[in-house]
Amino acid sequence: MRQQTMLAPTLREVGAEAEMASHRLMLRAGMIRQLAAGVYSYLPLGYRTLRKVEQIVREEIDRIGAQEVLMPAMNPAELWKESGRWDTYGPELVTMQDRHQREFLLGPTHEEVITHLLRHEVRSYKKLPMSLYQIQTKFRDERRPRSGLLRGREFVMKDAYSFHGDLESLDVTYRDMYNAYVRIFSRLGLDFRAVEADSGAIGGKESHEFMVLSDSGEDTLAVCEKCDYAANVETAQARMPKEGFTPPVDADRVPAPSKVSTPGVSAAAAVATHLNVPLERVIKSLLFLVDDKPVLVLVRGDDDANEVKVKNALDAIEVTLADEATVRRITGAPTGFAGPVGLQEEVRVVADDAVRGLADAVIGTNEADAHLIxxxxERDFDVDVYADLRTVKEGDACPRCNGTIRFKRGIEVGHVFKLGTKYSDAMDGTFLDGEGKEQPFIMGCYGIGVSRVMAAIVEQHHDESGIRWPLAAAPFQVHLIVVNAKKEEQASLAEELYSQLQQAGVEVLYDNRSERAGVKFKDSDLIGIPLRLTVGGKADQGLVEYKFRRSGESGDLSANELDVKLPELLKRVDG
Amino acid sequence: MRQQTMLAPTLREVGAEAEMASHRLMLRAGMIRQLAAGVYSYLPLGYRTLRKVEQIVREEIDRIGAQEVLMPAMNPAELWKESGRWDTYGPELVTMQDRHQREFLLGPTHEEVITHLLRHEVRSYKKLPMSLYQIQTKFRDERRPRSGLLRGREFVMKDAYSFHGDLESLDVTYRDMYNAYVRIFSRLGLDFRAVEADSGAIGGKESHEFMVLSDSGEDTLAVCEKCDYAANVETAQARMPKEGFTPPVDADRVPAPSKVSTPGVSAAAAVATHLNVPLERVIKSLLFLVDDKPVLVLVRGDDDANEVKVKNALDAIEVTLADEATVRRITGAPTGFAGPVGLQEEVRVVADDAVRGLADAVIGTNEADAHLIxxxxERDFDVDVYADLRTVKEGDACPRCNGTIRFKRGIEVGHVFKLGTKYSDAMDGTFLDGEGKEQPFIMGCYGIGVSRVMAAIVEQHHDESGIRWPLAAAPFQVHLIVVNAKKEEQASLAEELYSQLQQAGVEVLYDNRSERAGVKFKDSDLIGIPLRLTVGGKADQGLVEYKFRRSGESGDLSANELDVKLPELLKRVDG
Known part of the structure; x- marks a missing residue:
């Protein structure tokens, strides 16, 4: 395509609200333009990349036997009332009424529609398993849309749904999807981790998030330095540090507990200082309401209790930290002095695994301004349940190997999720099994934020001059530049190469504009096409300069041998 | 793809509300399912065809140098208020509010968004002409959505927009688009006509509708039997019939007008009978209000006055037939007795060209119950303007050649339109011309109803057993059927052929279900894949039956020579 007549308006500057590199650079490169907050037009360069990402997603999802469909954006409210999400999804749901005042929403995801479709169309176990997917524009009315394509209100998503007769079949498809995601993100040149999104204590609901590593990501991941273990920090499994911090204590020689005065000292760190004991030997006692019942959660002073883990460990639906009034009512003391010794019997005591190994510890007394040392x-108080209840920290041991956990930031680009029978139960989605009995579909769902992936690629692949597209996602493979189109020998060689490349099926953007060379090179770096071919001063010798956008490597090349050399050059552009 | 695990639920019956063949057959073939009135899901077979149509559209629109983009469905109301369409579009506009109560609409078309985009991004004449297009889901809240994909509320459209510095450039792109449309609809195997949608008296605004000929179409076309002239019957040019119906009258020998009594006889046909004159020698005089001024329109008794033509001939904005009270006030007589003789002077008289040749005619007197004979x-009354003011009739002469006009029904699948400066004037869409002066963009717009095209293909290509897809739009190229999968020699040959076809890149649907042969053949006819290959009783001799869905031609073929014969068979399927 000729740049002269292309809608690719590059910008030197963009507004300060574009904070993320991908937002800024895609605006500057003339790939996208904002129409309203979180609502973007894709210009020709941007749309070409979007379609390349879509196509890679399609190829890999097709490869595992999923069938492509297209469901409507307009979803009748009734279906979402059946599933319950009409009331629970919140203000992010875009709703509308038609001319007859019937309620609709614009689908942010399509579990209801696909469950509705299959409950009518698939009656027999013989049709299972079945996986369906679509690549479609989705709507979510974010409170603060920002970061360009990373968090929009109208965006492109690949959403897939699988239907099964048994859990084993779901496991197989889940693994297929997981592997397809690995291939997709690998082909797109992304450095990513598949992280455990839920430690999975409840009913076998497995879930992984695919995170592109980026300092600008919104999520924090716990990643092993050594093996491929990675998890969302909210739910990552914890293991004792390789080296205990506590000086070894002989539990048998610890004297009986005694009460000491800690006037106004309640925070674990302050208690440790006040009593001159290591922080990790102070036990924090936190009163939670777990499905409305009081539970005392014990973690070491240097750890934080993790509500998701408490919820999973106790198979609970709702976990909240008790407020001051509740703490006073149940422990008889202000917040900060609770403890398991002498507590009312109906309060369960659950402790993090790391508490089990402690001795000679300090703990609250259920009395203001006092602690027990x-x-x-076990000797001094009973624990009902030990479990992994603490949030991981950098430096923790990997739960899988002997490596060490480090924190990284990530951008979520994909999610695979075992839904189980959540939607089929709510919406009566059943099939007849081999014995003619009604069974609910067992389901999985699998999403990729296609437009968000575009932005994630730019977050990982850019420098101060612009984008550095990996070949697989680049809007064009080659950027052909004529330095001075007024010079006959340059113009004619460039035109000749342009035709030759087009005929060879190479995707080439041809900068034939009458701009200064400096402007053209700056725009070229900004747009970030992997291979640049420049026809300039050596055109009279039949020479062309090639330059890799990524590595900066450049050299001369005879125009005559371009057809031979090009495949080899394209193989090296991502290196 | 294996039919056993495909979501392709065929039906023997569908509800009576599916009146159109395309609606009924696409439901029955398991290609689409309704989610809400006018809102459909595309199942795998339907989506494959939709994508084929999209791809043909894309190739041909790319070929003429248009650039593909993607604009948001969510359009801010402000833009549509600028153009004026927020208030004029009517209840078909789907509107909504975001969580901050800002008004949006879901785009039924994107003139506003593209004009907004280009007024900011294209400042210089050097970037012109520029054509942009998208293939996108559109929304229109039809009052009575019906006919399946022919008239939906959520549908897929290709919409293109061109921007120009002068009218000549618009002409060139208009012609390119027109030709691209001809190629698109031809490649899709459609019998269509490009019809003049407006006779074009106002300001050079040319427009053509592309109509697929079908008895079930909503539009009526006037089509020449001989040349390629075709027009919407609303605006088709009229010419005198080849053979005049009137017996020749020598105008010079006609006596002076005289009044005759026609008590209660006002309709032209009744007058003709009452006075025993040919209907075509009765002149109908119709009083219109043209931009609020009275105009008497004369047409022959056997013709109908055409409001669009009156409007164009008088360069008017609004034309309405006068009501009874107005007729009485201006003519002094009840409706049915108006005439040009003795009328108040301020009433203009305009006459259809066919009136000019009349002599010895009958006309109203502006008096109840009387006519002039x-x-x-010219001799007896003045005519201010002669023009083509009548609606064409079957049997009229073609305005282009000596052929005869016939009426056909059609389905509108595309529209090309010269917008001129309508949107650029309203929205301040300007560029700087060669002399640095601000000029409004001259624009064209060009639409194709992609999902409607699918339905139009089925309307033209079906029989009582099902769909007969042309190869270009077929969901698969080959339908491979094993008659009895339990017979080892059939199963193994079919499996072998399935792999072989897939490896050769042939799109093959493989019916490996354990259904009876009759069911499989019925479903195959219904789905309508162009070439069927059946592995049955002659499998032990290595023979396969081929059958063309369209012609019904069939024969045997050695499985060994399939790779050689297949390309040739595929060439013949549409024949």
Missing amino acids: HVNP | HVNP
């Missing part, structure tokens, strides 16, 4: 768990 | 136009 010389406390040994 | 022996009337000659």
